[in-house]
Amino acid sequence: MVPDIDLQLQAVIKALTDTVMPAIDPANKMAVEQAGLAVATLSMARNRLPLVRRLARHGLQMAIAMAEELVAAIPTAAAGLAAPLAAGREALQDPAHDTAAIDAVQRALNDAIGALIDDSSNGPHIAAIEAIIIRRGKLATDLGRAWTMPSGFEPNPASVPTIESLLS
Amino acid sequence: MSFVDPRNQPSAAFIEGVRRRFPIEPEMDRVLTRKMQHRAGPGYSPLSLPTIVEGLQRLIASNIGGSFTVSNARWLTGGASKIQVAFDLEWNGAADGGRCLTPMVLRMEPPESVVETSRLREFEILKTMSGVVPVPPCYWVDHEGAFLPYPALVYGFVTGVAKPTKQASTQVTGIGLNYGPDLRVKLGHQFLSQLGRIHTVPANVIGGLQHFSPAMVGSNEAVVRQVNWWRRVWEEDRAEEEPLMTAAGNWLTRNAPVIDHVSIVHGDARGGNVLFNEENGQITAWLDWELAYLGDRHQDIAWSMINAFRHMSENGRDELIGGFFPETQYLELYEQGSGLKIDRKRLAYYQVLVSFMSVSICLGTGYRVARNGKTHQDVVCAWLSMISYGIMEQMRQTLEEYA
Structure with missing residues (x-):
């Protein structure tokens, strides 16, 4: 469909860069900074837009893997995790689930994992639960760092896999 | 499956449930509860300078007698947290009661800030720190927004810069600051010795603070309260559950260490929050005291060591902590200046805590205020949220090593 989203974003970025930004009063520093961030944000959104569905599916896969490991290792985990885990597996297999639906299923699964941590915080299994969360947390922080790499905040970009490699 | 976010229009039961789960200092409880009660209200609409000046005049008139004139009002930039307006006040403010022109700054909250804090506490701590380290003189506070659109305080305008003027801005809110080889040594020595002075303010002075809950040597009560503050902010503001944050929050509560020396903790101690004179390299002011509380010095040291500030x-060859010195030298200079020891194990605990704080602010509140259009800097807050995953990884690595 013309105009596609990519074309619309490209045109807006060009208009802001070529016409709007040069017309901003340089003494208005907040306007100058916000205009620069607006263009940077739109450029990043344009770059990431084609990957959004793959990101959602990958995020859900990671949550499922974490939940499966918790269920296998912690006797009390299945009670709260079984249902959202089943919903997660179903969402991955059903092509009719759009990105928002996949995100919602992942959110419910992560909520259940969070409840397991809270409910176990003074119990005998907390050390084992934390060990799993901390070890598997590396996958989540890698994904977040790779996704947000264009922000320029990453002090050591070479230590982070590319988003394309993580989502492939 | 549709998703209704309970945090955008929180019920009274939600607000009360979080309050009960995470008990904190009374003044901070007041501020965070007010935030949640106003959550469903309107977002930020641009304010005009005349509107702000009108409120400012009402605030000043309620505090001083005699005639006065506000002039040269102008927006100040820097930071994503508060709305700031510089102005000149002609008033009978001279030491002998005579007429004078005093440059001042109004610091006002937006409808919901990326860092929701108390103007009463900020006002009180600025007054207390006068004479300890360079701080702006503090004049008046409107802690309920009775005169201005939102809560605010007025302090003196201090000359100085937060970063070398020759350095191009590469990031928001002072992140990525590089002073250069000469300036960093001058400023680094002052920064660490003055941080030591902040941490060794005498107990009788600390005991006089009205809006801060006390901390006690040999107890971890103040540390647990501090953990609860940030667990509460995360719970109130986050977009979604992050299991790593939940695990870290629980770990912080269970492992809170006792305090061996009660200090005023600045809460946001880093290079970007001190102004300096570019000609002589002298620090002219410590700013942004809104996160201050009574606790453990290790928190400020850990905060200044966050990866994003290195x-x-x-x-x-060397990674410069806070943009100043390599780690060993950095910690030695602090110990020499303050006379206080740094315990590496406790430092690791506070490295987890400050990472948790930082992620709560940037990923939690940064998301929430931008989502609801609550600030004058939503685009900055949304951008800043992207710093969180690197900080979360720093927290994860510390937990992996010490948990």
Whole structure:
């Protein structure tokens, strides 16, 4: 469909860069900074837009893997995790689930994992639960760092896999 | 499956449930509860300078007698947290009661800030720190927004810069600051010795603070309250559950260490929050005291050591903590200046805590205020949220090593 989203974003970025930004009063520093961030944000959104569905599916896969490991290792985990885990597996297999639906299923699964941590915080299994969360947390922080790499905040970009490699 | 976010229009039961789960200092409880009660209200609409000046005049008139004139009002930039307006006040403010012109700054909250804090506490701590380290003189506070659109305080305008003027801005809110080889040594020595002075303010002065809950040597009560503050902010503001944050929050509560010396903790101690004179390299003011509380000095040291505030030296050999010195030298200089020891194990605990704080602010509140259009800097807050995953990884690595 013309105009596609990519074309619309490209045109807006060009208009802001070529016409709007040069017309901003340089003494208005907040306007100058916000205009620069607006263009940077739109450029990043344009770059990431084609990957959004793959990101959602990958995020859900990671949550499922974490939940499966918790269920296998912690006797009390299945009670709260079984249902959202089943919903997660179903969402991955059903092509009719759009990105928002996949995100919602992942959110419910992560909520259940969070409840397991809270409910176990003074119990005998907390050390084992934390060990799993901390070890598997590396996958989540890698994904977040790779996704947000264009922000320029990453002090050591070479230590982070590319988003394309993580989502492939 | 549709998703209704309970945090955008929180019920009274939600607000009360979080309050009960995470008990904190009374003044901070007041501020965070007010935030949640106003959550469903309107977002930020641009304010005009005349509107702000009108409120400012009402605030000043309620505090001083005699005639006065507000002039030269102008927006100040820097930071994503508060709305700031510089102005000149002609008034009978001279030491002998005579007429004078005093440059001042109004610091006002937006409808919901990326860092929701108390103007009463900020006002009180600025008054207390006068004479300890360079701080702006503090004049008046409107803690309920009775005169201005939102809560605010007025302090003196201090000359100085937060970063070398020759350095181009590469990031928001002072992140990525590089002073250069000469300035960093001058400023680094002052920064660490003055941080030591902040941490060794005498107990009788600390005991006089009205809006801060006390901390006690040999107890971890103040540390647990501090953990609860940030667990509460995360719970109130986050977009979604992050299991790593939940695990870290629980770990912080269970492992809170006792305090061996009660200090005023600045809460946001880093290079970007001190102004300096570019000609002589002298620090002219410590700013942004809104996160201050009574607790453990290790928190400020850990905060200043966050990865995002570091960079490599010009020769590529040393990682400069806070943009100042390599880690060993940094900690030694602090110990020499303050006379207080740094306990590495406790430092690791606070490295987890400050990472948790930082992620709560940037990923939690940064998301929420931008989502609801609550600030004058939503685009900055949304951008800043992207710093969180690197900080979360720093927290994860510390937990992996010490948990």
